[in-house]
Amino acid sequence: MARQVVFCFLLITSISSISAVQTHTVETSIGTINGMVDDVYDGSSGTTVKLRKYFGIPFAEPPVGKRRFKKPDPKTPLTEPLNAFNHSKACSQVTVYKLGDVPTDEDCLYLNIYAPETIQDEKLAVMVWIYGGSLMHGFSDMYVADNLAVYGNVIVVTFNYRMSVWGFLSTGDENAPGNYGLWDQHMAIKWVHDNIAKFGGDTNRVTVFGESAGSTSVIFQSLYPGNKALFQRAIAQSGSIGAFWSINENITQNARHLGTLAECETSDNKALVDCLRDVPNHKLEEFVSDFSYGLLTFPSPFTPVTDRLFINYDQKHALDLGNELPVATKEMFSSIDLMTGVNSREGSLFVIPLFGVIDPENFLPNRTFFEEYLISIFLETVYGGLEPQSARAFIIAEYTNWKDPDNKHNTREEFVSLWGDSVFGGGLYRTLNKHETLASNRNKTYMYFFDVEPDFTGGYVPMTWFKKLGHGEDIPFLFGFLNSDVIKDELKVTPSVWEQEMSRDIIRLWSNFAKTGNPNSPSDLGLNWTPYTKTNKSYLQMSRNMTSANVKRRWNQRRMTFWTSLVPELIDRLCLTSVSSSCHSASFVIIINLIFYLHFHSI
Numbered sequence: 187m188a189r190q191v192v193f194c195f196l197l198i199t200s201i202s203s204i205s206a207v208q209t210h211t212v213e214t215s216i217g218t219i220n221g222m223v224d225d226v227y228d229g230s231s232g233t234t235v236k237l238r239k240y241f242g243i244p245f246a247e248p249p250v251g252k253r254r255f256k257k258p259d260p261k262t263p264l265t266e267p268l269n270a271f272n273h274s275k276a277c278s279q280v281t282v283y284k285l286g287d288v289p290t291d292e293d294c295l296y297l298n299i300y301a302p303e304t305i306q307d308e309k310l311a312v313m314v315w316i317y318g319g320s321l322m323h324g325f326s327d328m329y330v331a332d333n334l335a336v337y338g339n340v341i342v343v344t345f346n347y348r349m350s351v352w353g354f355l356s357t358g359d360e361n362a363p364g365n366y367g368l369w370d371q372h373m374a375i376k377w378v379h380d381n382i383a384k385f386g387g388d389t390n391r392v393t394v395f396g397e398s399a400g401s402t403s404v405i406f407q408s409l410y411p412g413n414k415a416l417f418q419r420a421i422a423q424s425g426s427i428g429a430f431w432s433i434n435e436n437i438t439q440n441a442r443h444l445g446t447l448a449e450c451e452t453s454d455n456k457a458l459v460d461c462l463r464d465v466p467n468h469k470l471e472e473f474v475s476d477f478s479y480g481l482l483t484f485p486s487p488f489t490p491v492t493d494r495l496f497i498n499y500d501q502k503h504a505l506d507l508g509n510e511l512p513v514a515t516k517e518m519f520s521s522i523d524l525m526t527g528v529n530s531r532e533g534s535l536f537v538i539p540l541f542g543v544i545d546p547e548n549f550l551p552n553r554t555f556f557e558e559y560l561i562s563i564f565l566e567t568v569y570g571g572l573e574p575q576s577a578r579a580f581i582i583a584e585y586t587n588w589k590d591p592d593n594k595h596n597t598r599e600e601f602v603s604l605w606g607d608s609v610f611g612g613g614l615y616r617t618l619n620k621h622e623t624l625a626s627n628r629n630k631t632y633m634y635f636f637d638v639e640p641d642f643t644g645g646y647v648p649m650t651w652f653k654k655l656g657h658g659e660d661i662p663f664l665f666g667f668l669n670s671d672v673i674k675d676e677l678k679v680t681p682s683v684w685e686q687e688m689s690r691d692i693i694r695l696w697s698n699f700a701k702t703g704n705p706n707s708p709s710d711l712g713l714n715w716t717p718y719t720k721t722n723k724s725y726l727q728m729s730r731n732m733t734s735a736n737v738k739r740r741w742n743q744r745r746m747t748f749w750t751s752l753v754p755e756l757i758d759r760l761c762l763t764s765v766s767s768s769c770h771s772a773s774f775v776i777i778i779n780l781i782f783y784l785h786f787h788s789i
């Protein structure tokens with residue numbers, strides 16, 4: 187995949203910058219930290235900016251041995267000056283990306299800081315990045331933040347957190363409560379709060395941002411009351427909580443299954459976890475692979491759980507409008523400014539892995555295959571093995587282009603939309619509506635829709651038939667990869683002028699938001715992007731040649747109503763787990779309503 191090419195290269199580029207001659211020393215409460223100083227060309231101002239970089243700063247004690255499957259412990263102060271010149275290892279993971287020469291280890295809780303040098307010691311806004319990868323894989327060093335820090339004039343922090351079994355094993359009790367990966371993220375955020383001022387950061391302007399599972403993580407952190415006042419804003423790109431892929435209801439069974447594989451079989455949870463703590467890490471890696479979760483197979487065997495410690499609510503329904511959250515959770519969520527959005531074709535993520543599509547390039551489903559096979563898998567995956575026939579007919583009706591229903595290209599497009607709308611669009615609307623309601627119209631909620639068709643071929647989606655912006659393809663724009671001369675030359679790609687401009691615009695919007703909570707200020711693009719409310723559903727359509735006309739209303743309203751009101755109601759009323767007669771009569775009424783709905787909303 188082209189994606190791997192991009193990231194492996196980036197890593198090499200960043201490592202080669204170790205030869206930087208200049209260094210910079212910071213005295214922090216945890217000890218002395220020496221960083222490197224690089225000259226980075228800022229295309230927007232035509233000047234060269236000095237960027238201080240500190241790589242591999244430990245923010246927690248290594249979570250190994252007795253610390254495995256536990257919340258992280260804070261890092262004890264450094265006993266000698268740290269030369270923060272080298273990247274740390276990535277966290278142990280189910281390796282799906284070719285990590286190149288990047289080594290992995292359980293000892294992986296380190297962070298990186300990219301801090302532009304300022305004139306007159308101005309305090310800079312801080313952006314803390316949480317990477318994605320299904321909570322199964324990924325690492326901070328893929329996201330080289332030179333361009334974002336320099337063009338945006340912000341401090342960028344990236345860090346590693348535990349994933350998969352290391353981050354989320356749970357026995358459902360105090361022996362292994364789970365959510366260690368989320369605690370790692372919280373500890374990194376706390377570290378930034380406690381220390382970033384020494385690096386020139388403004389602790390009153392900290393934004394947590396992330397993509398995909400990183401975006402899911404951003405929402406989890408935004409709901410955790412222990413983060414109150416540790417950050418003020420959040421940007422959630424293509425992901426929220428409650429999606430099927432971040433909840434596995436078999437997680438405690440999976441802990442037992444792991445126990446069997448590791449010869450730790452016992453009905454005593456304490457003994458089980460103690461035994462699993464003694465398993466050598468390379469064996470643990472092997473066993474986790476034995477769960478046979480390959481590339482993007484959902485859900486991960488180990489996911490966040492409602493442990494009543496970090497997650498004190500029902501994940502699936504937390505953001506539903508009718509659902510009452512605990513008071514402290516509500517207070518936290520309403521205390522932050524939130525920007526969130528999706529790309530135009532998020533469904534790209536589901537084309538390859540879930541359907542045994544061996545040859546995604548030639549994926550072109552006919553109607554029979556769509557109606558009989560693809561929809562079944564969709565329902566099984568999203569609604570847990572249950573397959574209500576009426577829901578099936580209803581979804582097929584909605585996701586058919588009735589002007590030319592037998593056209594395979596149309597079927598393929600509708601299939602991609604089905605996944606994008608249901609998983610990402612539905613989650614987006616729930617998040618926006620909940621946040622706007624709790625923040626009670628304080629102009630703190632912003633929505634974007636990123637809608638371009640990239641020319642740049644080093645994107646994340648390998649299929650040439652794929653048009654528009656797929657899952658993850660916002661990242662090269664946000665991190666300014668397209669504007670790095672080194673990267674362009676080495677990759678032999680020539681991003682279009684509009685892509686480079688788009689990249690700068692996005693960095694301006696994102697860094698504006700980090701600085702002020704308002705994406706229009708201080709660096710005004712003349713868009714007058716207005717906040718989202720439940721009634722006006724205002725959003726910015728980010729496309730080529732953006733003007734104030736790109737501020738639109740009610741994105742994808744018909745299908746968002748379909749996924750946020752109609753389908754959940756249908757599924758509920760059909761009483762999936764029971765076959766009582768009252769279920770059937772209720773479902774009949776709903777179906778009649780739905781037929782009316784489809785009829786009157788036909789485009």
Ligand SMILES: *[C@@H]1O[C@H](CO)[C@@H](O)[C@H](O)[C@H]1NC(C)=O
Nearest residue numbers: 201204268269270271272273
């Ligand atoms: C940093 O990495 C380089 C290249 O791998 C290595 O030669 C050097 O010893 C490392 N420095 C430290 C301080 O670990």
Ligand SMILES: *[C@@H]1O[C@H](CO)[C@@H](O)[C@H](O)[C@H]1NC(C)=O
Nearest residue numbers: 433434435436439484485487
């Ligand atoms: C949960 O476990 C059951 C029975 O072991 C299995 O059939 C099902 O596929 C599992 N579900 C997930 C999401 O892993």
Ligand SMILES: *[C@@H]1O[C@H](CO)[C@@H](O)[C@H](O)[C@H]1NC(C)=O
Nearest residue numbers: 550551552553554555556559
């Ligand atoms: C539809 O596609 C399936 C799977 O590719 C294939 O087996 C089947 O023969 C096709 N049916 C028609 C009518 O083309």
Ligand SMILES: *[C@@H]1O[C@H](CO)[C@@H](O)[C@H](O)[C@H]1NC(C)=O
Nearest residue numbers: 625626627628629630716717
């Ligand atoms: C929100 O924005 C509207 C219109 O732009 C403005 O009238 C209102 O005062 C703002 N509310 C707050 C709390 O800032």
Ligand SMILES: *[C@@H]1O[C@H](CO)[C@@H](O)[C@H](O)[C@H]1NC(C)=O
Nearest residue numbers: 629716717718719722724739
């Ligand atoms: C939506 O409502 C907000 C808050 O009242 C307001 O600031 C904004 O201008 C409205 N947007 C549109 C497009 O009407």
Ligand SMILES: *[C@@H]1O[C@H](CO)[C@@H](O)[C@H](O)[C@H]1NC(C)=O
Nearest residue numbers: 637638639684729730731732
């Ligand atoms: C954007 O603007 C340029 C110059 O005004 C124009 O040539 C181009 O066609 C426009 N692109 C789109 C997608 O509207």
